[in-house]
Amino acid sequence: MSENSLQDEKVIVFQLNEEEYGVPVQQVGSIERMQHITRVPQTSEFVKGVINLRGVVTPIIDLRTRFNLEEVNYNESTRIIIVYIEDMEVGLIVDEANDVIDIPSEAIEPAPEVVGTIEVEYIRGVAKLEKRLLILLDLPKILSFEEYKELKTVEG
Template sequence: MSMEIKVIVFRLDSEEYGVEVNQVKSIERVQNVTKIPQSANFVKGIINLRGNVTPIIDLRTRLGMEYLEATDSSRVIIVGVEGMQIGLIVDSANDVIDIPGNLIEAPPKVVGNVDAAYLRGVAKLDDRLLILLNLDKVLDTVEIKKLEEIGKSI
């Protein structure tokens, strides 16, 4: 990779993660979520965001981390993947940075608890490591597609 990519940086636990800006529609405060019965444990439910029914995913739970209640610094990153709009609850969203492509390495097999299938790569930036998520894999589940159908029927 040689081109620069622009990413939104957010935190889960003590780790910094990034998603490409072109996949992010907005960053919102956590709001009331309508629960959906019999959905996966990482699915918090749906919200009405400016007239769009948007599924909300707890990214910590999705990536196998311990569940934590939302705090004042928690945010919902609204992303667009395969024509769907989905909200990801993160501990905080704090930065937008440009990463030169030559600083991005292939992901190791596992980073913390996170399976490499969910990772696009790891960027080594001066004194920090930034884990880049592959949203297509993180969000590629039957469960999320089912939520989208529920949202359309509401």
């Protein structure tokens, strides 16, 4: 452990469309395998439904849909990351989740701004590690329905 380990951030790394993302480990409750999801009618498109997480009914969000990525079939490596955001418990469907790493705080940069794209609010920053680029997410923003709608109307 290095001296400045206190400032390091421990994140769970997951894959989505061959890119790597990170969520702070404190916010993650557990990582589950894919299981039966009960659809909830008339909610936002990215809300896939609810699952029975050891007796607790937990809503599930498909991050691919949320980020407007192409939908793929779920397979053996598909995972549900259960995260705690404010007073809510939500599951996020990701392609793969298999790593926990420490990110030194100096490696984190703000999200790059590119002309011609709309600003996505749910990206908190980008962490540059050796050969790897990690996108750090701002979880509460992911849950917001408003931003999603905005995004859809701009692109659609």
